[in-house]
Amino acid sequence: MTPPLLLALAAAAITASVGLAGPRWSRWWLLLTLAGTAAGFAAALGVLVGNATWELRGGLTLGGEPVHLLLDPVSALFLVLICVIGAGGACYGREYWSDAHYPASAARGRAWWSAMLLCMGLVVTVSNGLHFLIAWEAFAVCGYFLIVLERRRREVRAAGWLYLAASHAGTLLLFVFFALLAGHTGSWDLGPMRDAPRLTPLFWLMLVGFGLKAGFFPLHIWLPSAHANAPSHVSALMSGVAIKMGVYGIVRFSGWLPMPPVAGWVLVTVGALSALIGIVFAFAQTDVKRLLAYCSVENIGIIMVGVGGSLLAVSVDEPVWGQLALAGALLHVWNHGAFKALLFFSAGSVLHATGTREMSRLGGLWRSMPWTAAMFGVGALAVSGLPPLNGFVSEWLTYLWLFDASSSARSVGLAAIALASAGAVTVASFVKGSSMIFLGTPRTTPAAHAHESGWWMRAPMLALAACCIAIGLGPVVVWPVAARAVSAWHPGWGTTSAPPALVTLGQVHVVLVMLLVLSIVTLFRQTRLNGLRRSVTWDCGFAEPRARMQYSAASFAAIVSGWFTWILWPQSVVRRPRGVMPSEALRVDHIPETVLERLVQPAGVVVTELSGAARRFQHGGLQLYVLYVLAGLVAIGTLVWVEGPR
């Protein structure tokens, strides 16, 4: 079947599933959603594998503008992500947000889920400024309703409101962006327009407008609370796919529009900063979903470094590392989508079983939730960019261009150093996350009575973990996909035969896995041969180690948090033990949302006060209003008199 037919099928199935979201039809909803995402996936794959761009122009008009749809390798790459995570989350949500547990909101959640998939599909396929804005706005609103599914809780409403406000600030800028673009070109139609140098200043609008959605530092203000408070399958969709729409916007329009020469440097700098600061914030968190959310800020940073590198390469005409940079960034879009959705699914499984996201209230869950623990472990390895999983492949490509470029475009070497540090903090964050949740002994009663989740939740996790492993072991298979997107982004770039080093890397990964299996099996055999005795943890002579004696999430991060107090502003409530027989002692550590609380909120207060002061002029006194009019007339008169007749 051809892409247009498949896309029409996908759109029809997803649209129909919105109507079947009710509890009686939930089975049909799932079937239609899966069918729709499968059709969309097949269409995107057809474009990516066949390298055939599909375009539909004219015919219908919508809002006075002719419909223009475009599915090229760049949009197909993002469509694949939407379909995979969309389908996985639909299965996951069937158990996680079931009608039995959430009778009020489950059906609503399904309807908005389908609507969100449809709108995101439209965002990546429409090629008309006006229609793009409509799809973008609809997608943002769907996201809002998904975040506030559990709207009884106050923090959920607050998170949803913050998301909506940030999202609309971004949409406002995009309105200006598209309006100026249409004003300059005389049409809302989109497409390559690299030969119009007067469009270059639009880069800044695009950067902030899409950046607010992508959530790189310091535009990430809405991201942590929205990701943490949304239902976990929604968090997976938000983090794995929705923020990638911002990346899509930046990639798409940086390819179509002429860019100022500084654009590459700006993106590399913003990306490197975002990676380092984002992951430091992640490490300091004690709420597992907040940790994952801040980690998204880091990964968007890594993607931005790659996109910036390709822009840099365009400006200095260095195709060799330019295509490595963009291919790495685009592969990281997929990889981050896969492992972050996997991690949010496993975190959701923990939340489902224990009712808490606070890592310091969990512990020892591997015994009751072995599947979830293993899946979180795979996700943790992948997100830390460790070989032989998928995260390493894209990070390796990123480092490769940074190394290549640091001989000529020198300062990008500093970005490599920042990314290396960020990588080490990622390892630290995920050792902390996994160990606080799954290792040791349960710290509270709910953690002690946890239960494994069912197959509807486990199957999507297994599938995503398989993706992480498959891309890690066979990077050569996904290279052509990225290469085609690169050549769609910059005609002339993108060689479909994988770089020889990538082939070798894949082989090394396979050998590494075999060696790992061999050594693990050997060590287990030798241990069993020699005999194994179970005993109490050796805790410096304590007779009975207690769960409370374990290292806590905040203490684990204390050293690194200490280095970054200048941006983290950690707050702690300390009540020290006093007297001979101290009754209670307490220490609560909290990491505030620095940018939000120290920058955005004070700015909001200033704006509110200024508007409050301005409001005094509007008091309802008619006499004074007449005086204003008189004063205005006098002012205009004076102006005319001073200027004199021309």
Place this chain on the structure above:
Amino acid sequence: MSEVLDLVARLAFWLLLPPLLPGLINRVKALAAGRRGPPVLQLYYDLARLWKKSVVQSRVASPAFIAGPAVAWTAILAAAMLVPVGFVGTGLSFRGDVVLLLYLLALARFATAWAAMETGSAFEGMGAAREVSFAVLAEAALMAAMLTLSVQTRSVSLSTMLSPFPGPGALLLAAGLFTVLLAETSRVPFDDPNTHLELTMVHEAMVLDHSGPPLAVILHGAALKLLLFSVLLTESVLPIGAINPSGGLALLLVGVLTTTLGVGLVESLMARFAFRRVPLLLLTAVLLCVFALLVAWQGGSVTA
């Protein structure tokens, strides 16, 4: 045929030689303190004995408690196999293997820290937290050092990067890499491998609960990492590839021995740093390597 021979030779080098280094360091320390000290081959005896011993394992630990050391050891060995030993093993190098080397070491760190956290012991938590935190700066220093070599040689594969003389920044690079070596292999002044006070340990605190074959694997892995860093340091600052093969190999061995001696002397002459001063020293290492990078940028490239 020569490739197989090459592989076997390097495997033998990386598997058999490492336990010698801690023995040498201990001998240096003993001589400096006027003692006789344990036999140079002590670690070999220890490993052989531990491999046959039974295991006592914490009740709360999962199977990953034993898998962790195996993963860490394999990752360090794989990283070592990427590094050419003099003229041996230069043929198997590929573009970007230097990044793989750094991330294999990160994999080893992940696995060790994970296994440490298995027991739920506060001491092992402390050790793991310190290990992963100090690595943040060590990783930055290593990346800067590797970038320096890459800029000098216009190459991203270890065999080319490590062979020529790294130019005028060699001294800065040597100082930076030696500091990283001390931190990554948990030696004085970052960590005291001989201490018996859990509160002050880093690496040793992480492996408190391990015994038997897993402990043997951990000890061998630590020694292997020491050898790996010594070879890396030597090949980074000396022109091993620029002279004839046997001379290069001899120079490499001399370099490794000197490094080992240096570690022993540092350990004899210095005390462990207070924990809050450790990051400062590591930051110095980062700066040294970044300065070496600046020198490399200024000096242009020397092609081998």
